[in-house]
Amino acid sequence: MIDFNFSIPTKVLFGAGRLDELKREPLPGRFALVVVSAGKAMRENGYLDRVLEALKHQGIEYLIFDKIRPNPSKADVMEAAQLARDNFCDFVVGVGGSSTIDAAKGAALMARNPGDLWDYIVTGSGKGKPVKNKALPIVAVMTTSGSGTEVNPWMDITDEELHEKIGFGVPSTFPTLSVVDPELMLSVPPMMTVIQGFDAFFHAAEGFIAKIATPISEAFSLQVIRLIYKNLPKVAQDGSDIEARTNVALAGLLSGMVQSTSSCTSEHSMEHALSAYHPELPHGAGVLMISEAYFSFFAKYVPDRFIKMAHMMGEVTDGLPEEEKPYTFVRALHKLKEKCGVDGLKMSDYGIQADEMETLARNAHKTMSNLFAMDRYTLSLQENVDIFKAAYR
C-alpha cells in the first residue's frame, strides 16, 4: 500500500533571467555569509557581483568565503562555518555549482552546532550524534544543474584524510530559497553540463528503482529521464541553445525532488568511493563510468521499472523476449552516452588503477552503507567488486 512522507520546503524561482528578482525577494536574514568557489568564474561572469548588488539593494551586509573546490572538503566547510559564527552571520548564500551549495549547507549547519561535521554524520567514521540546532537559513543561487542540491537537504562533503565522501543532511539544510536561472548556465562548458546532466539522469533512474520510490518521485523520475533524453544531446551539440539548457536545468531540479521523495541507490555509494580516492574526478563522470555495468546488473531484479524507463527513452520492447526487455534501458543509456560524446570516459584516464576495485567496494560499503539499503536486491561485497571490475576500462 502507498505510504510516504512529502516535504520540500524550498521556494524555487526557475527561469531565464530570474536572478534579477533576488533584489526584491524576501531573504531570511540581515548579514549573509556568501560562499563561492575558489575559481574565477563567479567573478569573471559577473554572477557574484549581481548577487552582492541584490544584497546591497536590500540593505543586507555580507562577508565572502571564496575557497570552495570541487568535491568540497570538510576542512573548508569548517573554516566557512567558523567565519560565519565569529561574525554573527544570520544566513548563508551559496553562489555556484553543487560543490559550492553543498559547502554552504555544511557551513550553515556547523555555524550553529558545536564540534566537527563528522560528529553528526551517520555512516563511515561519523559519530552519528543528533544535530541539536537548526542550520542557518540557506539561499542557493545555482550556476550549474544536475545535483539537485537546490531542492534537497543533501550535501556531499569529503574528509580527505579519511578518504570518506559522505552524503548528509537534516530537514534544516533544505535551502529556504533557490534561484535556478538557466542564463547563468550558458557560461558552463557544454561537456560539463552533459556530465552533470547525466548525474540528474542517474538520480532519477536510481530513485525510480529504489525500494522507497513513491508515486510522486516516480512522476518526477520519468519526466527527468524524458527531458535528459531529449535535451542533453542538444546541449552537447550547441551550448548556446538556451531552450535545451532550460530543459536540462528543469531535469536537474526535478531530480533533486526525486532525491527528496525517494533516494539514490548504491550506484551513488560506489561513485563516492571513486571521488574519495580521486577528488579531481567530477562526480557525474564517476557515475557515468559505473552506470552501464551497474544497471546491467540490476536489470533482472527490477525488470518492470527498467522497461518503463526504456519507454521514456523511445525504446520499443514489444516483440522482444521477456528477459531481454529490461536491458533495452541499458542499450538506450549507451546510445545517449554516444550521442552526448561521453561514451569514451575511462577510469584509467583519471589515474584509477585496475587493482583498486576491492578497496573502492569496501569504501562504498563502509562510508555510504545507507544507500545499499535502498536497493531492491542487496549487493554483496563481491558483487560490488564485480560491478566495479566490469565497469573498469
Added chain:
Amino acid sequence: MIDFNFSIPTKVLFGAGRLDELKREPLPGRFALVVVSAGKAMRENGYLDRVLEALKHQGIEYLIFDKIRPNPSKADVMEAAQLARDNFCDFVVGVGGSSTIDAAKGAALMARNPGDLWDYIVTGSGKGKPVKNKALPIVAVMTTSGSGTEVNPWMDITDEELHEKIGFGVPSTFPTLSVVDPELMLSVPPMMTVIQGFDAFFHAAEGFIAKIATPISEAFSLQVIRLIYKNLPKVAQDGSDIEARTNVALAGLLSGMVQSTSSCTSEHSMEHALSAYHPELPHGAGVLMISEAYFSFFAKYVPDRFIKMAHMMGEVTDGLPEEEKPYTFVRALHKLKEKCGVDGLKMSDYGIQADEMETLARNAHKTMSNLFAMDRYTLSLQENVDIFKAAYR
C-alpha cells in the same frame, strides 16, 4: 520558455494508519484551537478523540470550535478566530474535510490580523488590503480527499449575505503539517467520495489547460487524471476498497499540488457562483454539473491538452478527424460519470432555476474574476451564460 515558481512548504504524512504518528510528530505550538465540523461524524468515528489524545500525549493544551458547516461561512471563521485570539492559541488544528480545513485556515489568518476577512480578499466586494501578519501555523488532519486544501494555501469561504464564495490564500496559509490517512476515509459514504474525487479530477484538468501550467503541475495533473479514471469507479462500487480509496486520496493530494503549481480556471469561478446562492450544494457536485458543457466549450481552444488528458483515460484518437480528437476527453468524462453513477446529477434537483443563469454568470465574473484570467480563451459574460444554460437540466 519555461518559467515558474515552486513553493509547497507543507510536510505531508500520507498512508493508511499514519494518524497514529501525530502523537510523535513535532507540532508548531503549545496551545491549539481545534476546528471541527458541526456534524457528529468526527466524534462518532473517534477521529476527534484520536487527535485530542495525540495533543495530550505531547502535553499540548487545546480548545475546540465545532460549528463548521459545508461551504463554511465568514461568520463562523471570524468567531473561531476571535476564540483563538482571546485565548492566546498559538496554532490551529483542523480535523475534517475541506470545509473544516478551509475554515481552520481562515481562523488562523484572522487570529493574527485585524478587521474582517473581506478586508483582505482581492476579488468581489473584498477590499484587497495587504495581509500584515502571518497566519498561526496550521495542522490539517484530513478525513476526506479531493479539494487539495492539504497542500495549498487556498480557503473557500462564503459571505452568505453578499452571496460571495471566494477563494483566498497567502503563503502562510499553507498547512505546516498535513496528515492524509485513507483509513479515516472509509467512513465517508462512497457517493460523497466520488463527488469529491471528481473535484480533484477537475482541479487537475483545469490546472492542465490553465495558462500558467508548468512542467511540474502537468506531471501531477496527468497522474491525477489517471488515478481518478482507474480508481473512482472502484470506490463507487465498494466503499471498503482501501486500495482504491488510497489512490483517490493520493489523487486528491496531487490535485492540491496542481493548485499550488498551476491554477484552477473559470469552471471553479462558475461553481462558486452556484454555491454562493445554493450553499447546500456540495462543491464537487456543482463542478460536475457544469463540467461537460464547460469542457465542450474549451475543447477547440486547447486541443493538444485535451487529447493528452483523453489518452490518460484510455481513449484512442488515432484515425479520428483532427477536429474531433479533443472531444474524446469530454466523452471519456461522460463515461467516467456513468461508471461512478453521477451522470444523473441535475441543477434542478438542488432547487436551481433555469432563469438564474445570468445572475450566476455575473456573480462568477465578479467574485472570482481572477480565475477567468487563467483561461487560454477569455470568456465573455454571454458565453459564460451560454455554458451555464447548456449545463442546466
